[in-house]
Amino acid sequence: MPSRIIPKNYRNVTGVAAHKKAVGKAMFESTLERDFLSLLEFDSDVESFEVQPIRIDWIDDEGKNRSYTPDGLIHYRKKNRPPRLFEVKYRNELAEKWQTLKPKFRAAIRFAKQEGWRFKLVTDKEIRTSYLDSVKFLLPYVRQGPSDEAHVDLLIEKLKILDVTTPALLIQNIFQDQWNQAMLIPSMWYLVGTKQIGCNLNQKLTMSSKIWILN
Structure with missing residues (x-):
């Protein structure tokens, strides 16, 4: 079950994709996320994936409690390949919001390392091909x-x-x-x-x- 409910979004396309590899509902908040889930479904190295399975809590530099929910978690068929948390973003959004997003990604990297996972930021450059x-x-x-x-x-x-x-x-x-x-x-x-x-x-x-x- 997703760590948070994906709301209706009037800026991007939201919905649920029909994918056999999805653990739970394969929900997406943008067409870019939808396309990346299709790539995961097609990838023979991927055993399964979960959409927004966890929430990461951390304290920022000002001592305030913060939280961040990555877009998903990928599990691979090869047991020696660690699971991978991922976040899907358009490059222009990264450029516009980098100062806000950077602490979240750092928290995700730390969390993934503690779990023996990896964290991957995926953009439209890698997806839209x-x-x-x-x-x-x-x-x-x-x-x-x-x-x-x-x-x-x-x-x-x-x-x-x-x-x-x-x-x-x-x-x-x-x-x-x-x-x-x-x-x-x-x-x-x-x-x-x-x-x-x-x-x-x-x-x-x-x-x-x-x-x-x-x-």
């Missing part, structure tokens, strides 16, 4: 799953033979008619999204993208 566009395109196919298990086998076996090709050429080498070719497309993007078929996700995904089989 071509990779994010690919993730947003692929996630619906990953959630839906393959349209037909037989299609998965056909695609993988044919790609092993072709080695390196494009989505368009791959489906054309399996079926001649456009109807059956179209039936293969959801399963093909599912395989890309689940990293069974390789593709450069830092470039826009099209039917002309280069693809290859992943072992």
Whole structure:
């Protein structure tokens, strides 16, 4: 359960994302947070994440009680990789409010160190990339799953033979008619999204993208 309730926000977009890796509700207070949660959902190294799971209390330089709630906590699959507290911010907001935010981030760093965690500040520069566009395109196919298990086998076996090709050429080498070719497309993007078929996700995904089989 979040450490604080996320209010309705008339400046940014607020809501709840449907993510399987989320522990509790995957709530967000901005489209930037929403996009970062999508990246976490897609990341195979991430086991789970929590939104605003803790509140950090500290005393400032003037002796006043302060509190700060980081945006979330990431748990990784590899046990030797420590959990990571994170805060998502636009770069222009950081520049405008740095003097106010800096003590909060210092408190988060201290708290994370005590817990054996790490603290990470994530901005729109790291989030809003071509990779994010690919993730947003692929996630619906990953959630839906393959349209037909037989299609998965056909695609993988044919790609092993072709080695390196494009989505368009791959489906054309399996079926001649456009109807059956179209039936293969959801399963093909599912395989890309689940990293069974390789593709450069830092470039826009099209039917002309280069693809290859992943072992």
